[in-house]
Amino acid sequence: MKNTTEIQDRIFDDIRRFELYDAAQSYGQQYLDEVFDRPVYPSEAALDGLCVFDEELSEDATSGEQIIDQLHQYGAPATLTQVGGRYFGFVNGSILPASLAAKILTAYWDQNGAMQVLSPISARLEMTVEKWLVDLFGLPDNTAAGFVSGSSMASFCGLAAARYRIYKNQGWDVNEHGLRNAPPIRIFTGKDAHSTIRKAISLLGFGQSNVEWVDVDDQGRIQVDQVPALDDRTILILQAGNVNSGSFDNFGALCKKAKDAGAWIHIDGAFGLWAAAVPNLKWLVNGLEHGTSWAVDAHKTLNAPYDSGIILCADREALVSALHMSGGYIVKGDDRDGMFYTPEMSRRARIFELWAALKYLGKKGIAQMISTMCLRAHQLTEKLSLVEGFEIPNQVVFNQVLVKAESDLKTDQVLKAIQEERVCWVGGSTWKGERVIRVSICSWATTYDDIVKTAASFEKAIKSVGVNV
Ligand SMILES: Cc1ncc(COP(=O)(O)O)c(C=O)c1O
Known part of the structure; x- marks a missing residue:
């Protein structure tokens, strides 16, 4: 044979x-x-x-x-040349050399991150990176990390943990009994919450119309005095980094109060949570350590490769219980089985590239790289403020710059002209009812020269459409 x-x-x-x-x-x-x-x-x-x-x-x-x-x-x-220095669309990061190399090497291994028995190296690095991130962001000891595909999934997990815990405390096991006849949970979030929060709320069966949407200010920050009294049956969802303006909610005023009331605080920090790792930007997230769960991406500000999001949860038991699964053939490891911290069972062992990115930069490198992104955002703001016809409607506090012309029509025409020139790529959005051009500086590679070229492309574009509008 x-x-x-x-x-x-x-x-x-x-x-x-x-x-x-x-x-x-x-x-x-x-x-x-x-x-x-x-x-x-x-x-x-x-x-x-x-x-x-x-x-x-x-x-x-x-x-x-x-x-x-x-x-x-x-x-x-x-x-799209996302790896380079002039891609400013959505909020996308570039890639770091050591992460790319780690991705290439570990692609040969094709590891499944579900269980320790499936990949001892993945399990070990997940434990290491969990500790590193808790330290880097200044979160409570014993905060758990789940390594998921992105912030959409991270927020889903954080809110699933919240749902589990709040019901459990009221004697209701949501895993067993579901939502029918479950006691009510109140959810508060800002009117400018990211759409992935809406999606998570829908997926978890809460229903978007049951959310109490809190008024926000002109930067998209929750108005602190509009948040009503909270209790241990409420979830408060905050934001570190508004997808348009880059603004941060006032964690100092909101988190401690909410925590003392027993509320679950989930913070969507997809790109902005990284401010906690940067000494000169830390003030933006003061008070965030009082949160209960945090969603953050490594594929954005940290410039780790896609797909790399993280759910961090101070209530380890709630996270693991919400995502729990069992089966006769499952082999529980002595240390860590990644699948108890994520919705999936089988999953690419994505930890290698994240571990490599953190180790490659070190704490100082992380701080320098992110500070540089913010410096570039300020430099661009300065340059565009000098161009006749442009206005910057946001306070540039992190890496996001919004730009508008004198009318929506003109803004959209300028945007189209910039996109057609292809010197950089920026997207459009609607901010406070008006069309804007969004610039998100998220790449380690953006140099001052890139900012000069980008500003020149903006100027050329506004001049080219000026006569037509
Ligand atoms: C504030 C915020 N939350 C969530 C997300 C979604 O992240 P992901 O695309 O990694 O799921 C984004 C994406 O830009 C974001 O800016």
């Missing part, structure tokens, strides 16, 4: 054909060589080239080389 099948023969032949991986790596390196000078948004020709992917799945095999060639030739030109 033949020992192997045809498909096995083929894969055995390929798996140690190192030229295949060398090709992938050399294409990757070529990409890095060009990415800092390339147009930020793909050219029309590159976008048209994507039609090569509109193909039926073939009956016959394709070689690894052909696959990698196709990706490089047609995929790479159709990427």
Whole structure:
């Protein structure tokens, strides 16, 4: 009897054909060589080239080389140069060299982060990084960390833990009995909460119309005097970093009071929680240590690769109970099984790149990198304030700059002209009822020269549309 099948023969032949991986790596390196000078948004020709992917799945095999060639030739030109210094869309980070290298190395390992028995190295690094983050953000001892795909999932987990704990304290096991006939929970959050908070509320069955939306000020911060008396059956959701203005809620005034009342405080700090790791920006998050759960991304401000979000929860038992699962075949580790801290069971062991990013920078490097992002935001603000026709409607406290022209129409036309020039990429948004251009400085790579080029592109754009509007 033949020992192997045809498909096995083929894969055995390929798996140690190192030229295949060398090709992938050399294409990757070529990409890095060009990415800092390339147009930020793909050219029309590159976008048209994507039609090569509109193909039926073939009956016959394709070689690894052909696959990698196709990706490089047609995929790479159709990427946004997020790795470079002039991509300012949404809130997206670049990538750090050690994280990229760790990602490449550990891709060979293909580890599943579900259980210690599945990957002792993943479990060990999750424990290490949990300690590092608790220290870095100044959170209560024994705060638990779950390594999830992003802040959407982190907030979902934090609010699931809140739901579990509040009901449990009232003698109601929500895992067992669900929401039907459950005692009421009141949820308060600001009218400018991120849409992923709304999504988590929907997914958890609370219903968005049951949320009590608190008025916010002109920067999107919760108005402290509008928050009513809280108690141990309430969840207060705050924000460290508004997705548009970059503003921070007043944790000093809100957290201690809410904590003393027994409320659960969830803080969405997708990109802004990192201010806690920066001595000269720490004032933005004073009081945040009184929170109960925190959502933060490593793929944004820290510049770890996608997908890397973290749920931090001071109530370890609530988090683990909310995300608990069991089964006869599950092997509980002596230390840590990642799946008890995340919604998924099987999951890419994403901790390697996060661990590498933190270790590569060290505390000082993290602080310097994030301070530099903020410095660039101030430099851009200064430059654009000097351009006739632009106004900056937000107080620039972190990495977000909003820019508007004299009318919504003109703002949108300027935005389009900037995007078409491709020197940088910025997105649009609506802020306090008016159209704005959003600039989010989130890359380690943004230099002063990038700011000069970006400001010049803005100026050119406003001049080009000026006569038409
Ligand atoms: C404040 C805030 N919360 C949540 C999110 C969602 O994060 P993710 O895309 O990692 O799920 C974002 C994304 O920009 C954000 O800015």
